[in-house]
Amino acid sequence: MAAPVQRDQELELTIDSLAFGGNGVGRLDGFVVFARGGLPGDTVRARVTKVQRRHAEARVTDVLVSGPQRVDAPCAHYPACGGCRFQDLAYDAQVAAKEQWVADSLQRLAGLTAPPLEPIVPAASQFGYRNKMEYSFAQHDDGPTLGLHRAGRWDEVLQIDKCWLTTDLGNAIRNRMREWAREEKLQAYDQETHEGYLRHLVVREGRNTGQALVQLVTARGERFDRERLIEVLTEFPEVRSIHWSVNSGVAEVTNLPTELVWGEDAIEEEIGGLRFRVRPNAFLQTNTEMAEQLYGIAREFAGLQGGETVYDLYCGIGTIGLSMAAKALTVWGIEISEESVACAIENQELNAIGNTAFFAGNVGEVLSDLRTRAGDPDVVVVDPPRAGLAGKALKRLGEIGAPRVVYVSCNPTTLAGDVKRLGDVYGYELTRARPVDMFPHTPHVECVALLEHA
Numbered sequence: 127m128a129a130p131v132q133r134d135q136e137l138e139l140t141i142d143s144l145a146f147g148g149n150g151v152g153r154l155d156g157f158v159v160f161a162r163g164g165l166p167g168d169t170v171r172a173r174v175t176k177v178q179r180r181h182a183e184a185r186v187t188d189v190l191v192s193g194p195q196r197v198d199a200p201c202a203h204y205p206a207c208g209g210c211r212f213q214d215l216a217y218d219a220q221v222a223a224k225e226q227w228v229a230d231s232l233q234r235l236a237g238l239t240a241p242p243l244e245p246i247v248p249a250a251s252q253f254g255y256r257n258k259m260e261y262s263f264a265q266h267d268d269g270p271t272l273g274l275h276r277a278g279r280w281d282e283v284l285q286i287d288k289c290w291l292t293t294d295l296g297n298a299i300r301n302r303m304r305e306w307a308r309e310e311k312l313q314a315y316d317q318e319t320h321e322g323y324l325r326h327l328v329v330r331e332g333r334n335t336g337q338a339l340v341q342l343v344t345a346r347g348e349r350f351d352r353e354r355l356i357e358v359l360t361e362f363p364e365v366r367s368i369h370w371s372v373n374s375g376v377a378e379v380t381n382l383p384t385e386l387v388w389g390e391d392a393i394e395e396e397i398g399g400l401r402f403r404v405r406p407n408a409f410l411q412t413n414t415e416m417a418e419q420l421y422g423i424a425r426e427f428a429g430l431q432g433g434e435t436v437y438d439l440y441c442g443i444g445t446i447g448l449s450m451a452a453k454a455l456t457v458w459g460i461e462i463s464e465e466s467v468a469c470a471i472e473n474q475e476l477n478a479i480g481n482t483a484f485f486a487g488n489v490g491e492v493l494s495d496l497r498t499r500a501g502d503p504d505v506v507v508v509d510p511p512r513a514g515l516a517g518k519a520l521k522r523l524g525e526i527g528a529p530r531v532v533y534v535s536c537n538p539t540t541l542a543g544d545v546k547r548l549g550d551v552y553g554y555e556l557t558r559a560r561p562v563d564m565f566p567h568t569p570h571v572e573c574v575a576l577l578e579h580a
């Protein structure tokens with residue numbers, strides 16, 4: 127059957143649900159149209175942007191009738207800003223949609239007719255929950271500005287005066303840095319011409335310690351007055367650490383080597399009663415408050431009694447492993463980022479924990495060595511990036527065959543694919559799964575899953 131719509135065609139649609147990733151789902155005689163900006167219950171006018179054999183994509187141009195869950199977004203930058211997708215969807219409906227996405231993934235991709243899903247844990251704070259923000263500089267007619275990318279645009283930066291996902295301190299530091307850039311008459315870097323200087327600003331906050339770290343990313347050359355930058359940033363007593371990175375490439379990245387300009391080289395965060403040192407490039411869950419809950423669920427699923435050997439794979443700065451150490455015999459962490467491993471080792475000392483060890487390496491490559499060194503694990507915790515367990519890592523994990531695998535996932539589709547393979551090939555059964563909302567107003571959802579040998 128030919129698609130019943132064409133590109134650029136204007137449609138009137140009723141939206142009946144939210145698809146994974148956040149687009150509204152409408153139907154034209156059964157043909158599915160994913161409408162960006164459509165919320166359940168809305169009747170919308172939408173323009174078709176892409177047509178495929180089985181579905182089309184469209185962008186909502188007008189909401190003709192609002193659905194019952196549509197609310198007023200509090201942020202003045204919404205919906206132009208790409209930071210939030212759902213400020214106009216009631217929070218209850220956001221978490222219900224996320225829970226459904228996890229259920230759908232486990233049903234469709236893991237082939238489980240009745241996945242053992244427990245109710246989603248909603249976020250404790252719907253706004254102001256982030257401990258890290260990355261802003262981009264851009265040159266406007268009246269000087270450099272600092273903000274976030276426009277929704278759907280990699281090449282356009284929207285000036286942000288108040289972001290609802292960060293704190294008053296985070297907003298104040300960003301706005302002060304914009305003024306600084308203007309006072310110093312610095313030019314923002316232009317992604318098309320590759321001219322200009324200022325590229326990004328990263329602000330990290332220890333939300334439970336009140337400490338802040340600022341990383342400035344520029345193009346090549348030292349074109350700013352260090353003393354003035356330090357003066358401006360130390361107007362904020364919370365700022366403990368100022369770093370500078372040079373990005374001489376074209377890619378818009380911030381995970382670059384840094385030079386310490388002023389202060390401590392790391393800040394500290396407190397999670398679940400433990401202190402963690404955080405360097406500019408080290409991974410830390412961006413919602414401190416919900417990280418405590420996520421780790422609590424991981425501990426519950428691990429079911430430690432005190433005598434277990436635990437592997438903490440993709441361990442970052444050691445947060446999960448260190449939070450389990452008191453209930454385990456030994457904990458062994460693997461992490462690819464050397465900067466994160468350095469933090470993990472410092473963190474075990476900072477917390478006077480003596481039964482943990484952390485190693486730098488690629489999980490797929492070093493897991494067999496770890497087994498030789500540490501012995502067979504009773505519990506393996508994995509917390510991989512969005513792509514899930516790479517082929518080799520999954521194979522090694524399956525071969526080790528630990529009685530319990532606690533899988534902390536930030537992507538339900540790769541979680542479901544990995545659950546299926548761990549089941550089909552290595553005999554694991556998914557026995558518990560609990561989604562956690564760490565990122566209100568965005569389509570992201572975390573999930574902790576427990577796999578056991580059948």
Ligand SMILES: C[S@@+](CC[C@H](N)C(=O)[O-])C[C@H]1O[C@@H](n2cnc3c(N)ncnc32)[C@H](O)[C@@H]1O
Nearest residue numbers: 409411440441442461462463488489509510511
């Ligand atoms: C989602 S984070 C989890 C970190 C930590 N468990 C936490 O909760 O803070 C994933 C981590 O995996 C690391 N990583 C990515 N690929 C890896 C690989 N192939 N081997 C080991 N670590 C990897 C990343 O550097 C990152 O720190």
